[in-house]
Amino acid sequence: MSALPTRLAPVPLRVLATTPETADSTTLVLESGAIQPGAPGQFNMLYPFGLGEAAISISADDAAARRLVHTVRGVGPVSAAIAALRPGDVLGVRGPFGVGWPMRQARGRTIVLVAGGIGLAPLRPVIHAVLRERAAYGRLLVFYGARTPRERLFVPELAGWEASADLEFVTTVDSGDANWGGHVGFVTALLAQARFDPARTIAMTCGPEIMMRAVANHLRERGMAAEDIHVSMERNMKCAAGLCGHCQFGPLFICKDGPVFPYGRIAELMTVREI
Amino acid sequence: MADASPPTSPDAATEIAAAFVLPAARLADLVTALRMEGYAVHGPMVRDAAIVLGPLADAVALPHGWTTRQSPGGYRLERRTDAAVFGFTHGADSWKKLLHPPRVRLWSAERQGADFVVHEDAPAPAKLALFGVRGCDLRAIAAQDKVLLHGPYPDAEYAARRAEAFIVAADCAEPSGTCFCVSMGTGPSARAGFDLALAELDPHGDAHRFLVRIGSPRGGAVAAQLDLAPAAGADIAAAAALADIAAANMGRAMDKDAARALLPAQRESAHWQDVAQRCLTCANCTMVCPTCFCTTVEDTSDLSGDIAERWRQWDSCFTFEFSHVVGATVRESASARYRHWITHKLSAWYEQFGESGCVGCGRCITWCPVGIDITAEVAALQDLSQRDPR
Numbered sequence: 242m243s244a245l246p247t248r249l250a251p252v253p254l255r256v257l258a259t260t261p262e263t264a265d266s267t268t269l270v271l272e273s274g275a276i277q278p279g280a281p282g283q284f285n286m287l288y289p290f291g292l293g294e295a296a297i298s299i300s301a302d303d304a305a306a307r308r309l310v311h312t313v314r315g316v317g318p319v320s321a322a323i324a325a326l327r328p329g330d331v332l333g334v335r336g337p338f339g340v341g342w343p344m345r346q347a348r349g350r351t352i353v354l355v356a357g358g359i360g361l362a363p364l365r366p367v368i369h370a371v372l373r374e375r376a377a378y379g380r381l382l383v384f385y386g387a388r389t390p391r392e393r394l395f396v397p398e399l400a401g402w403e404a405s406a407d408l409e410f411v412t413t414v415d416s417g418d419a420n421w422g423g424h425v426g427f428v429t430a431l432l433a434q435a436r437f438d439p440a441r442t443i444a445m446t447c448g449p450e451i452m453m454r455a456v457a458n459h460l461r462e463r464g465m466a467a468e469d470i471h472v473s474m475e476r477n478m479k480c481a482a483g484l485c486g487h488c489q490f491g492p493l494f495i496c497k498d499g500p501v502f503p504y505g506r507i508a509e510l511m512t513v514r515e516i
Numbered sequence: 517m518a519d520a521s522p523p524t525s526p527d528a529a530t531e532i533a534a535a536f537v538l539p540a541a542r543l544a545d546l547v548t549a550l551r552m553e554g555y556a557v558h559g560p561m562v563r564d565a566a567i568v569l570g571p572l573a574d575a576v577a578l579p580h581g582w583t584t585r586q587s588p589g590g591y592r593l594e595r596r597t598d599a600a601v602f603g604f605t606h607g608a609d610s611w612k613k614l615l616h617p618p619r620v621r622l623w624s625a626e627r628q629g630a631d632f633v634v635h636e637d638a639p640a641p642a643k644l645a646l647f648g649v650r651g652c653d654l655r656a657i658a659a660q661d662k663v664l665l666h667g668p669y670p671d672a673e674y675a676a677r678r679a680e681a682f683i684v685a686a687d688c689a690e691p692s693g694t695c696f697c698v699s700m701g702t703g704p705s706a707r708a709g710f711d712l713a714l715a716e717l718d719p720h721g722d723a724h725r726f727l728v729r730i731g732s733p734r735g736g737a738v739a740a741q742l743d744l745a746p747a748a749g750a751d752i753a754a755a756a757a758l759a760d761i762a763a764a765n766m767g768r769a770m771d772k773d774a775a776r777a778l779l780p781a782q783r784e785s786a787h788w789q790d791v792a793q794r795c796l797t798c799a800n801c802t803m804v805c806p807t808c809f810c811t812t813v814e815d816t817s818d819l820s821g822d823i824a825e826r827w828r829q830w831d832s833c834f835t836f837e838f839s840h841v842v843g844a845t846v847r848e849s850a851s852a853r854y855r856h857w858i859t860h861k862l863s864a865w866y867e868q869f870g871e872s873g874c875v876g877c878g879r880c881i882t883w884c885p886v887g888i889d890i891t892a893e894v895a896a897l898q899d900l901s902q903r904d905p906r
């Protein structure tokens with residue numbers, strides 16, 4: 242099979258179901274057609290007809306069901322059009338692209354996940370993969386920071402995770418509301434209270450760059466090796482195939498070298514303004 | 517997957533089987549032979565007070581007796597006192613406009629009820645002969661090969677054009693005022709990656725002729741049709757001597773190894789503010805650079821909204837939109853954009869593709885409206901870092 246047809250041209254796929262997550266985010270379930278399911282941390286380029294493309298991470302590990310699942314926050318014309326799709330609509334998809342989370346290295350180890358905002362979407366497949374093969378991994382600790390309780394994704398699923406003995410899941414919000422009885426404050430503060438053995442832990446984080454840096458620095462201070470901390474980066478992206486040059490981050494191409502990087506590889510770059 | 521390597525891969529050691537002599541009066545025969553082989557021959561010609569690359573109907577259209585005078589921010593076409601055909605150095609355009617076109621349609625899509633179908637555009641058939649490719653530009657083509665053919669997803673359009681392209685190289689006898697190929701190890705003569713290479717000898721008299729070197733079997737086959745006399749050892753020596761003179765006359769140099777280490781180390785240098793005072797972020801340097809490969813896409817739809825297309829076009833890291841992410845632009849300042857461009861060219865490119873992204877052609881110097889000189893900026897940073905080592 243030639244590498245190209247599914248690489249620069251989208252494959253039209255039908256939307257099977259949609260779940261509104263927040264005021265501006267939606268989870269889409271698509272038939273997978275000719276698109277390979279992809280691994281946790283990889284992404285697809287999604288094309289609402291005639292409008293343009295957006296890079297969107299795989300947000301569920303649903304390969305067995307031959308479904309593609311994406312969670313999209315409408316922040317501009319393209320992402321808003323994707324978030325507004327209804328069952329029966331058709332969306333163009335090309336991918337999967339990029340290097341995902343280090344699932345193989347994570348086997349047998351304690352896994353710490355730190356998600357900020359929409360950053361929970363790319364990390365959710367990691368949770369699914371661990372829960373599906375629970376015995377293959379050590380403890381799973383998940384720290385999720387959202388701006389407000391209403392901006393939390395996957396709310397019914399979160400309740401299940403909070404109640405489950407298979408993982409230790411905590412949410413914190415920047416500002417609560419009348420019904421909020423949970424944590425308020427930065428996700429790093431929660432992380433600081435958690436106990437785990439840094440030497441036997443692998444960490445993965447996705448969210449605003451400033452949060453990921455704070456998380457990585459905290460984990461380094463606790464003695465974790467930089468190569469055991471993995472971050473998912475975001476940059477403007479046009480082709481996702483290493484041809485358009487847009488996603489360069491220092492010498493790295495986010496699309497093909499990432500989006501997931503060991504922190505050791507990018508720690509210095511992350512300190513440079515406007516790079 | 518099909519092997520995307522073009523037949524004239526400049527990385528393959530080119531064996532120079534033999535050298536022949538082509539009298540200047542018979543240059544037309546070479547153009548004709550290529551046309552007879554089905555090639556659309558493109559080469560240099562005078563248009564609008566500049567030498568540009570265009571379709572060559574015959575050898576008459578070549579810039580016989582013309583030269584150019586180039587300096588930072590300056591370009592002038594001038595008459596020569598002889599009849600040299602390659603007595604100029606390259607202009608603003610480069611072969612990338614033929615191999616990696618400025619604008620191509622990638623695909624179109626058509627609504628069909630609730631569905632849509634995508635029609636991928638097959639690469640346009642193109643059998644190109646590139647006539648008069650200089651040493652630096654051969655290396656630039658090799659650099660684009662690495663980006664567009666040898667990554668995880670080869671570019672079909674480039675692959676199709678590149679596989680067919682027949683390359684006639686031309687050695688440089690006189691560098692322009694902005695060239696620095698010698699220090700980048702790319703010129704002034706063609707070393708590899710061509711089908712035929714020409715070195716122009718004695719352009720001022722009746723003995724005006726070209727030394728023809730063969731770089732590939734396909735080049736050998738074309739040369740054989742011309743029934744050329746073998747070159748005398750003296751002609752081979754004369755061509756080598758001209759290359760030595762050209763190298764000695766190079767007015768500019770880049771310390772490429774120093775630049776590779778210097779640029780990432782000087783990310784926070786105050787010098788970037790100094791460049792930003794001058795740089796207009798006009799993007800000229802990236803458009804003229806023969807290795808710059810960046811593109812963007814444009815999605816269009818017709819009035820009915822039923823037909824949509826995706827077009828790809830050259831883009832530049834000097835534009836504000838280039839690094840846009842939601843609600844912000846990463847490289848907001850001119851200093852960050854210049855720093856990104858020069859650091860990518862001279863340093864990051866090694867990590868990405870194993871060599872420098874600059875071939876020393878000098879185009880970015882000539883065509884910068886304010887005369888910013890990549891060699892001078894590196895020298896200035898080097899100076900500053902030696903005075904104030906970090």
Ligand SMILES: Cc1cc2nc3c(=O)[nH]c(=O)nc-3n(C[C@H](O)[C@H](O)[C@H](O)COP(=O)(O)OP(=O)(O)OC[C@H]3O[C@@H](n4cnc5c(N)ncnc54)[C@H](O)[C@@H]3O)c2cc1C
Nearest residue numbers: 295296297298313314317318319320476477478500841842
């Ligand atoms: C690897 C990766 C994974 C992502 N995963 C998700 C996800 O799971 N869910 C989600 O909601 N969002 C995700 N994003 C962000 C998403 O791609 C942007 O929000 C989206 O491209 C915005 O496009 P727009 O046209 O709606 O907005 P506008 O801001 O109008 O964008 C205009 C153009 O800028 C570019 N652009 C803008 N923001 C970004 C950005 N952050 N990243 C890359 N290109 C951008 C796009 O090329 C877009 O066409 C991801 C981004 C990357 C790089």
Ligand code: SF4
Nearest residue numbers: 805874875877878880
């Ligand atoms: S950076 Fe300038 S000198 Fe170097 S290859 Fe590009 S245009 Fe030529």
Ligand code: SF4
Nearest residue numbers: 795796798799801884
């Ligand atoms: S360096 Fe010169 S050519 Fe390049 S963007 Fe700045 S002003 Fe334009």
